[in-house]
Amino acid sequence: MPQTIVVKIGTSSLTRDGQLALSSLAALVETLTRLRSRGNRVILVSSGAVGVGCARLNLLERPQHIALKQAVAAVGQGRLMRVYDDLFSSLRQPIAQVLLTRRDLIERSSYLNAKNTFQELLRLGVVPIVNENDTVAVEELQLNFGDNDTLSALVASLIEADWLFLLTDVDRLYSDDPRRNPDAQPISLVNADQLAQLQVQTGTSGSQWGTGGMATKLTAARIATNAGVRVAIAQGKIPENIEKILKGKLIGTQFEPQPRPENARKRWIAHGLVAMGKLYLDSGAVRAICHQGKSLLAAGITQVEGEFQTSDATILCDFQGREIARGIVNYSSAEIQKIQGQRSERIPLILGYAGADTVVHRDNLAILKR
Numbered sequence: 212m213p214q215t216i217v218v219k220i221g222t223s224s225l226t227r228d229g230q231l232a233l234s235s236l237a238a239l240v241e242t243l244t245r246l247r248s249r250g251n252r253v254i255l256v257s258s259g260a261v262g263v264g265c266a267r268l269n270l271l272e273r274p275q276h277i278a279l280k281q282a283v284a285a286v287g288q289g290r291l292m293r294v295y296d297d298l299f300s301s302l303r304q305p306i307a308q309v310l311l312t313r314r315d316l317i318e319r320s321s322y323l324n325a326k327n328t329f330q331e332l333l334r335l336g337v338v339p340i341v342n343e344n345d346t347v348a349v350e351e352l353q354l355n356f357g358d359n360d361t362l363s364a365l366v367a368s369l370i371e372a373d374w375l376f377l378l379t380d381v382d383r384l385y386s387d388d389p390r391r392n393p394d395a396q397p398i399s400l401v402n403a404d405q406l407a408q409l410q411v412q413t414g415t416s417g418s419q420w421g422t423g424g425m426a427t428k429l430t431a432a433r434i435a436t437n438a439g440v441r442v443a444i445a446q447g448k449i450p451e452n453i454e455k456i457l458k459g460k461l462i463g464t465q466f467e468p469q470p471r472p473e474n475a476r477k478r479w480i481a482h483g484l485v486a487m488g489k490l491y492l493d494s495g496a497v498r499a500i501c502h503q504g505k506s507l508l509a510a511g512i513t514q515v516e517g518e519f520q521t522s523d524a525t526i527l528c529d530f531q532g533r534e535i536a537r538g539i540v541n542y543s544s545a546e547i548q549k550i551q552g553q554r555s556e557r558i559p560l561i562l563g564y565a566g567a568d569t570v571v572h573r574d575n576l577a578i579l580k581r
C-alpha cells in the first residue's frame with residue numbers, strides 16, 4: 212500500500228571532505244524517485260545549506276556568528292537546490308523547494324496553509340524538498356527549529372506521515388557515541404515505552420558539519436512517534452536501505468509509533484506551538500487531565516515557571532518535572548502565580564475581575580502518550 216514517507220538527510224551525509232558527496236546524493240535521488248514511482252508520497256528534508264555555502268565560499272569551518280551563518284546558508288541553499296534539480300530532473304521527477312521557519316508552524320493559519328501546500332504538492336506527484344529558512348530564522352528568540360531533525364519530525368506530524376527516516380553518518384543509534392566509545396552497543400528496536408526511559412549518551416554537538424548529534428534525533432523520534440509516525444535512523448550513504456526497511460527488514464534503529472492522535476488541532480498544540488513556560492501540577496490534577504479527560508483548574512497548579520501571556524502554549528508537568536501535556540493557557544504567568552492552588556470560584560476575588568473557570572480548557576490540552 213502506498214505510504215507517506217519523510218526522509219531527512221543531514222549535512223554529514225551530504226558532504227565529504229567539505230564537498231558534496233555526489234554519489235550518495237545520486238543514490239538518494241534514485242531511491243526517492245523509485246519510491247515515488249510506486250505511488251508513495253515522498254518528502255525530503257535536506258540540510259546542507261550552510262555546509263554547501265561554506266564549500267562554495269571556501270570557508271573551512273561552520274560559521275558561529277549568526278549573520279554570517281545566515282548569509283552562507285543563502286549561498287548554499289540555491290546551490291543545493293540546483294544539484295537536486297539536476298539529479299531529479301534526469302529521472303523526470305519534479306521537485307519543489309519549501310523553506311519553513313518555526314514561526315510558520317506557530318500560527319495556526321500558516322500551519323494549515325503549509326499543510327495544504329504539502330498536500331497539493333504530493334497530489335501533483337512532486338517531491339517537496341524542505342529546509343529551515345535559515346536566512347530569516349531568529350535564533351535568539353527560540354523561533355528557529357535549531358536543527359533539521361526537529362523540523363523533519365514536525366513536518367512528518369503535520370502531514371500525518373507513516374514513516375520518518377533520519378539518514379546520518381552512523382548506521383544506527385548506539386548506547387554511546389561510537390566514535391568516542393568503541394564498546395558502544397547498537398540499538399535496533401525501541402518501542403514507545405522504552406523511548407521514554409531510553410538512557411543513551413548522545414553528545415550535543417554532532418560531527419564537524421552536523422548539528423545536534425544524536426540528541427536531536429532522539430527528540431525528533433519522540434515528537435514523531437507521539438504523532439503516530441514510525442521512525443528509523445539509518446546510514447545516509449546507503450539510502451537503498453529505506454526500501455529494505457519498508458519491506459520489513461530491521462536495519463538501523465527503528466522506533467515504534469504511538470497510536471496517532473485523532474485530533475489534528477491537538478497535534479498542532481503538542482508539536483506546532485513553542486511552549487513559553489511550564490506549569491507544575493499536583494497528582495490529582497495529573498490524574499484529572501490524563502485519565503479523566505478534565506480541564507486544568509488553578510487548584511491543581513503548584514508552581515509556575517517562565518513568563519508567558521494568555522493564549523500562549525505551556526508545558527504541563529508532574530511534580531518531578533516530567534512533561535505530561537501541553538496546553539494553551541487562559542491566564543498569563545503573573546495571573547497564574549496569584550491563583551495557583553486556589554478554587555476557581557475565588558479567581559474573580561483574587562484577580563479583581565472574572566476570567567475563565569479553567570487555566571487550560573480540555574479542548575486546548577494535548578496529553579503526551581508516554
Ligand SMILES: Nc1ncnc2c1ncn2[C@@H]1O[C@H](COP(=O)(O)OP(=O)(O)O)[C@@H](O)[C@H]1O
Nearest residue numbers: 221222223379385387388413417418421422424
Ligand atoms: N549514542 C549515539 N549513537 C550514534 N551516534 C552518536 C551517538 N551519540 C553521538 N553520536 C554522533 O552523532 C553524529 C551524527 O549527528 P550529526 O553530526 O548531527 O548528523 P547529521 O548531520 O546527520 O544530522 C554521529 O557522527 C555520531 O558520532
Ligand SMILES: N[C@@H](CCC(=O)OP(=O)(O)O)C(=O)O
Nearest residue numbers: 221222258259260261359422
Ligand atoms: N538548515 C541548516 C540545517 C542544519 C542542520 O540541522 O544540520 P544537520 O544536523 O546536518 O541536519 C542547513 O541547511 O545547513
